[in-house]
Amino acid sequence: MLQLTVNGIVHQVDVEDDMPLLWVLRDEIGLNGPKYGCGVAACGACTVHVGGVAVRSCQTLVSDVDGPVMTIEGLGTPDEMHAVQAAWLEHQVAQCGYCQGGQMMQAADLLTQNPDPTDADIDEAMSGNLCRCGTYPRIRAAVKSAARSMRGA
Structure with a gap:
């Protein structure tokens, strides 16, 4: 069981360590902002922030995530856009x-x-x-x- 903080919410996910972060975000947590584009980090459709830095989530293993994750859903707030x-x-x-x-x-x-x-x-x-x-x-x-x-x- 891994613990991820995504958009300020702590999630417990029961996934393999070598699962790409993109699939954890989409399939396990249910966020659809990060998109699958190419699968080889060449298009940027899956870009999220990990520890405040932009990364390609299709090539970032969930076990390598060190820090909070922010997706497009967490960039702004319901009351104020970024x-x-x-x-x-x-x-x-x-x-x-x-x-x-x-x-x-x-x-x-x-x-x-x-x-x-x-x-x-x-x-x-x-x-x-x-x-x-x-x-x-x-x-x-x-x-x-x-x-x-x-x-x-």
């Missing part, structure tokens, strides 16, 4: 939406590390998150808006 979520709505980033949870989790990680990213910083940080719909210009604009909002500008 600045990244608000910027995504403002810029109408999502088309099909499949990748957007992972995109937002990666963007939130970037803004934690770099509160005033350049276009190049954004492109580099977001390069591992693929969008089939090609909303990259809107993603960049939303990241910039979220950065301004988080800085109080």
Whole structure:
């Protein structure tokens, strides 16, 4: 039996140590924000934060999780969206939406590390998150808006 704290809630899960975190989140805990995209950490649809750092949950073994896990469901609160979520709505980033949870989790990680990213910083940080719909210009604009909002500008 493993204990995981996900989005501030402690969960006891009875799974094999080598189960990917993605499947624990989706199949055992019942969260569907992190998506299965490629299974090899190449698309970013499964991005979550572990211990405050963005990771690909499809390639993170549950036994390797060291710290609290946050998924897109835990990024904001029911009363207040995270600045990244608000910027995504403002810029109408999502088309099909499949990748957007992972995109937002990666963007939130970037803004934690770099509160005033350049276009190049954004492109580099977001390069591992693929969008089939090609909303990259809107993603960049939303990241910039979220950065301004988080800085109080």
